[in-house]
Amino acid sequence: MKKVKISNNVIRRMPRYLRKLDELRAKGLNRVSSAELSRELGLTPSQIRQDFSCFGEFGQQGYGYNVDSLRDSIALVLGADRAYKAILVGIGNIGRALMDNFCFAEWGIELVAAFDVDVSAIGTSRNGVPVYSAEELYDYTVKKQVDIAVLAVPGAVARDVARNLTELGIDAIWNFTNVDIKEPYSDLIVENMHFSDSLMALSYYITERNELMARREAVGNE
Amino acid sequence: MKKVKISNNVIRRMPRYLRKLDELRAKGLNRVSSAELSRELGLTPSQIRQDFSCFGEFGQQGYGYNVDSLRDSIALVLGADRAYKAILVGIGNIGRALMDNFCFAEWGIELVAAFDVDVSAIGTSRNGVPVYSAEELYDYTVKKQVDIAVLAVPGAVARDVARNLTELGIDAIWNFTNVDIKEPYSDLIVENMHFSDSLMALSYYITERNELMARREAVGNE
Numbered sequence: 001m002k003k004v005k006i007s008n009n010v011i012r013r014m015p016r017y018l019r020k021l022d023e024l025r026a027k028g029l030n031r032v033s034s035a036e037l038s039r040e041l042g043l044t045p046s047q048i049r050q051d052f053s054c055f056g057e058f059g060q061q062g063y064g065y066n067v068d069s070l071r072d073s074i075a076l077v078l079g080a081d082r083a084y085k086a087i088l089v090g091i092g093n094i095g096r097a098l099m100d101n102f103c104f105a106e107w108g109i110e111l112v113a114a115f116d117v118d119v120s121a122i123g124t125s126r127n128g129v130p131v132y133s134a135e136e137l138y139d140y141t142v143k144k145q146v147d148i149a150v151l152a153v154p155g156a157v158a159r160d161v162a163r164n165l166t167e168l169g170i171d172a173i174w175n176f177t178n179v180d181i182k183e184p185y186s187d188l189i190v191e192n193m194h195f196s197d198s199l200m201a202l203s204y205y206i207t208e209r210n211e212l213m214a215r216r217e218a219v220g221n222e
Numbered sequence: 223m224k225k226v227k228i229s230n231n232v233i234r235r236m237p238r239y240l241r242k243l244d245e246l247r248a249k250g251l252n253r254v255s256s257a258e259l260s261r262e263l264g265l266t267p268s269q270i271r272q273d274f275s276c277f278g279e280f281g282q283q284g285y286g287y288n289v290d291s292l293r294d295s296i297a298l299v300l301g302a303d304r305a306y307k308a309i310l311v312g313i314g315n316i317g318r319a320l321m322d323n324f325c326f327a328e329w330g331i332e333l334v335a336a337f338d339v340d341v342s343a344i345g346t347s348r349n350g351v352p353v354y355s356a357e358e359l360y361d362y363t364v365k366k367q368v369d370i371a372v373l374a375v376p377g378a379v380a381r382d383v384a385r386n387l388t389e390l391g392i393d394a395i396w397n398f399t400n401v402d403i404k405e406p407y408s409d410l411i412v413e414n415m416h417f418s419d420s421l422m423a424l425s426y427y428i429t430e431r432n433e434l435m436a437r438r439e440a441v442g443n444e
Contacts, residue, residue, distance in 0.1 A: 006430075011423050011426050011427075012419065012423060014422065014426070015416065015418060015419035015422040015423065016402070016419065018422065019400070019401075019402065019416075019418075019419075020402070039406060040406065041402075041406065042404075042406030042407060077426065078422045078423075078425055078426045078429075079422075079425040079426055079428060079429035080422070080425065082425065082428075082429060084425060084428060092319075092323065093315065093318055093319030093322050093323050094319045094323070096315060096319075097314075097315030097316045097318075097319050098417075100315050101314065101315050101316070102417055102418075104421075106418075107418050107421050107422060107425070108425065109421060109425065147428060148424065148428070171431075172424060172427070172428050174420065174421060174424055178241070179241075180238065180241065180242070180263075182264075184261060184262065184263065184264030185264060187431075189424065189427045189428060189431065191420045191421070191423055191424040191427075192420075193415065193417065193420055194237065194241075195320075195324055195415065196237060196241070196324075196328075196329050197234065197237035197238065197241075198396065198413045198414075198415055199326075199329050199331060199396060199413070200236065200237040200240065200300045200301075200302070200329060201233050201234060201237065201300075201413055202370065202394060202396055202411065202413040203300055203301040203302065203304065203306060203329070203330065203331065204233050204236070204299065204300045204301055205233075205394070205411045205413075206301060206304070206306060206369060206370070206394050206411060207300075207301035207304060208228075209393075209409075209411065
C-alpha cells in the first residue's frame with residue numbers, strides 16, 4: 001500500500017464506498033465496475049478510480065472490482081481490523097443511544113466500558129457494556145490501553161473532561177458534544193459529531209434553494 | 223449580499239465560526255480580529271477573510287470584526303432567521319435524544335411534531351413536542367407546510383420512509399439513519415449524520431498516526 005498523505009475528502013468518501021459495497025454484497029453482487037459505482041453514488045468514474053488509487057490498486061482496468069475484496073481492502077484502509085478499544089464517557093440520551101443501537105463491533109471497534117457520574121447507573125450494564133463511576137476512569141484507562149474516548153457529556157464540562165482524558169493518555173476522541181475540544185495545533189485526533197453544524201448547513205441549503213426558486217419565479221413573471 | 227455559489231467547505235466552516243463567536247460573546251468580547259479568530263480556530267487569517275468575503279463584507283480592514291454583528295451576519299447567511307419548520311420521524315433513542323436535549327430553537331428551527339408507529343408513545347408529548355401516529359404524517363405535512371424532516375427511523379425502512387416524505391412534498395431531510403437516502407442527481411437536500419462514517423474516519427486517522435510513529439521508531443532504532 002502506498003504511503004502518501006491522503007486528503008480528508010478522500011478519507012470521508014471511503015466509508016460511503018464501504019456502505020455501498022455492503023449493500024451490493026447483501027444483494028448478492030460479485031463484481032462492480034466504476035461506472036456502476038458512479039451511477040449508484042453520483043460520483044464520476046474517474047473520481048472513484050482516483051480515490052481508490054490513493055491506496056494502491058483495488059481492481060483491474062476493464063474488469064471492474066470484486067465486491068468482496070474491494071470491501072475488505074477499504075475496511076483495512078480504514079483500520080477496521082485493528083480492534084481499537086473505545087470507552088464511552090457520559091451516558092445521557094446520546095450515550096445510551098450509542099450503547100443500545102450503534103454496533104461498534106461492525107466497524108471494528110470494541111466498546112469496553114462506559115463511565116458516568118450518575119450513581120443509579122454505576123454498576124449496571126447496557127448491551128453487555130459495564131457502566132463504571134467516573135472516578136474509575138483513570139485506573140481503567142491505564143490498565144486497558146484504551147484507544148478512543150467517545151465523549152457524550154454535557155457541553156458545559158466537555159473541555160474539562162477532554163483535557164482529563166488526554167492527560168490520561170487518550171489521544172483520539174469521538175466528540176458528540178457541541179463544543180470544539182481540540183486546541184489549535186494539538187496532536188489530539190478529534191472526530192466531531194456536531195449536530196448543530198449539520199443542521200445549520202441544511203438550513204443554508206434550503207435558504208439557497210428557496211432564493212434560487214424565488215429569483216427564477218421573478219424572472220418568469222417579468 | 224453577493225449571490226455566488228459558495229463551496230461546501232466554506233459552508234461547513236460557517237457553523238464553527240458561529241459557535242466560536244457565541245463563545246467569545248459569552249466571554250464579553252466586543253471585537254475580534256481575523257488573527258485572533260485564526261489562533262482560536264487553527265485556520266489562517268487569510269482563509270478566514272476569504273471565507274467571510276464569500277458573503278460580502280463582514281468587517282473593516284484593520285479594525286477587526288464586531289463580534290455581535292459578525293455573529294448575526296453568519297446566522298443570517300445560515301438561514302437562522304427563517305424559522306424553518308421541522309418534524310421528527312421516529313422516536314427511538316436517537317429521536318428521543320434530539321427531542322430531550324437538542325435545542326432546535328437555538329438554531330432557528332421549530333420542531334413542531336414527532337411521528338412514530340409505537341402506540342404507547344402516540345398522543346404523548348416530549349419537551350412540548352406532540353407525538354403523532356405515522357398515519358397522520360400526510361395530513362399534517364400538507365397542512366403545516368413542513369420544511370425539514372428529521373429522519374430517525376430504523377435503517378431497514380429508511381429509504382421507504384424517505385421516499386414517502388418526498389412524495390408528501392418534503393424536500394429537505396436531516397438523516398440520522400445509516401443509509402444513503404439520496405438518489406443520485408435528485409433535488410432532495412440531505413444532510414447526513416452517518417455515525418459510522420465519522421467513526422471510520424477516526425479509526426483511519428489513528429491507524430495513520432500509529433503507522434507514522436512506528437516508522438519513526440524504526441528509523442530511530444536503525
